[in-house]
Amino acid sequence: MLGWCRMLVKRSLIDAGGNWKHVVRFLQSVDQSSDLVETSAGNMQIATGRHHTLLISNSSVYSCGSSICGVLGQGSETTQCVAFTRINFPSLSHVVHVSASHNHAAFVMQSGEVFTCGDNSSFCCGHRDTGRPIFRPRLVEALKGVPCKQVVAGLSFTVFLTRQGHVYTCGTNTHGQLGHGDTVDRPTPTIVEMPEVVGSVVQIAAGPSYALAVTDDGTVYSFGSGSNFCLGHGEQHNELRPRAIQTFRRKGIHVVRVSAGDEHVxxxxxxxxxxxxGKGYCGALGYGDEIDKTTPELLSILKSHLAVQVCASKRKTFVLVDTGTVYGFGWMGFGSLGFLDRGPSDKVMIPQILDSLRPYHISQISTGLYHTVVVTNRGRIFGFGDNERAQLGHDTLREGLKPTEIFLQETASEAGLVSGSG
Structure with missing residues (x-):
């Protein structure tokens, strides 16, 4: 940790003319951007799934959008939430981290306990009961006594990061995405054996069928499906165990955060x-073309900016810089890239500032399949893109090309809950 802090300070001092306040803000922003962010309205974290959104606000969790397989955690009677609605937890512990995926969700409590909900037919929720979806958050019993600090939900698998820097995985393992050296599914979280020289893991990320782990010495390990070159090894072979990405090692690059998209990283x-x-389709890599990159390459067009968060999803990428400005590039995806002067299927080939967000200082951004949600430093929430399933927290809006503010429902009785058997 000290090593990368020194490098951050050096770079920040050069760019900021010796402004220590700038350095401190930068360090804090990097540390917070992927987890809880401090806003003037309290601590918040936003997480977007395929057709839904989850939000932590002052230790409570809210959800909106489609409740397929129980991903909203609102009970079996709810098929949709048209506004952000509080999720009731069986624990008194505060929620400090949340992850959303296509068919399941995971929550880390202040105590280190993990709760999950959604479709557990692939064991991705970490419970042996696969008979029916889990409609309300349930404690992952297999991790009792193993406090976690982060969890990420992939497609039918889950990766857990403990406070001691160990990685556990469970769920589908067709491509080796669980990192255990085989393709055998795991019904409950099982520890991943990292190479002996590895330090503590400090951050994890998961794509549809692959996973990434960043260690405290700045090394990135990848495992799972090698399709689209997402593992960063220059080939498309599956990796059944964590393997270090050598490009960063050879160049002495200390990575602090990664974001795993559907087809790129x-x-x-x-x-x-x-x-x-990874896959360069629609300009998602930001180099002005659609050429695949088999190993990591520097996005030099943003070299003059201090990035504090990176966010990848389906053929699109966002980069948040320390001034609170957001850059986007890739596929517009029904307006989810946020450019008001582009069509819903256009491509943005190089990083461009999102003018629609210029009035705000953005602290965090998360993007799903066709929608994107941001949190400002004042605790305001804005969303844009597809809202066909109320994933932007509005009932009547169908497509929000312009960022639309999202508000919370304090009680379930006030919320627009849609019930049904489907």
């Missing part, structure tokens, strides 16, 4: 530089 290093690799 974005990384942030200790100097605030951004790297991308």
């Amino acid at each position: 974005v990384a942030l290093d200790s100097c605030g530089f951004v790297y991308t690799w």
Whole structure:
């Protein structure tokens, strides 16, 4: 940790003319951007799934959108929430981290306990009961006594990061995405054996069928499906165990954060530089073309900016810089890239500032399949893109090309809950 802090300070001092306040803000922003962010309205975290959104606000969790397989955690009677609605937890512990995926969700409590809900037919929720979806958050019993600090939901699998820097996985393992050296599914979280020289893991990320782990010495390990070159090794072979990405090692690059998209990956290093690799379709890598990158490459067009968060999803990428400005590139995806002057299927080939967000200082951004949600430093929430299933927290809006503010429902009785058997 000290190593990358020194490099951050050096880069920040050069760019900021010795302004220590700037350095401190930068360090805090990098540390918070992927987890809880401090806003003037309290601590918040936003997480977008395929057709839904989850939000932590002051230790409570809210959900909106489609409740397929129980991903909203609102009970079997709810098929949709048309406004952000509080999720009731069986524990008194405060929620400090949340992850959303296509068919399940995971929550980390202040105590380190993990709760999950959604479709557990693939064991991705970490429970042996696969007979029916889990409609309300349930404690992952197998991790009792193993406090966690982060959890990420992939497609039918889950990765857990403990406070001691160990990684556990469960769920589908067709491509080796669980990292255990085989393709055998795991019904409950099982520890991943990392190479002996590895330090503590400090951050994890998961794509549809692959996973990434960043260690405290700045090394990135990848495992699972090698399709689209997302593992960063220059080939498309599956990796059944964690394997270090050598490009970063050879160049002495200390990575601090990664974001795993459907077909590409974005990384942030200790100097605030951004790297991308994987499938270049629609300009998602930001190099002005659609050429695949088999190993990580520096996105030099953003080299003059201090990036503090990177966010990848389906053929699109966002980069948040320390000034609170957001850059986007890739596929517009029904307006989810946020450019008001582009069509719903257009491509943005190089990073461009989202003018629609210029009036706000953005603290965090998360993007799903066709929608994107941001949190400002004042605790305001804005969403844009597809809202066909109320994933932007509005009942009548169908497509929000312009960022629309989202509000919370304090009690379930006030919320627009839609019930049904489907």
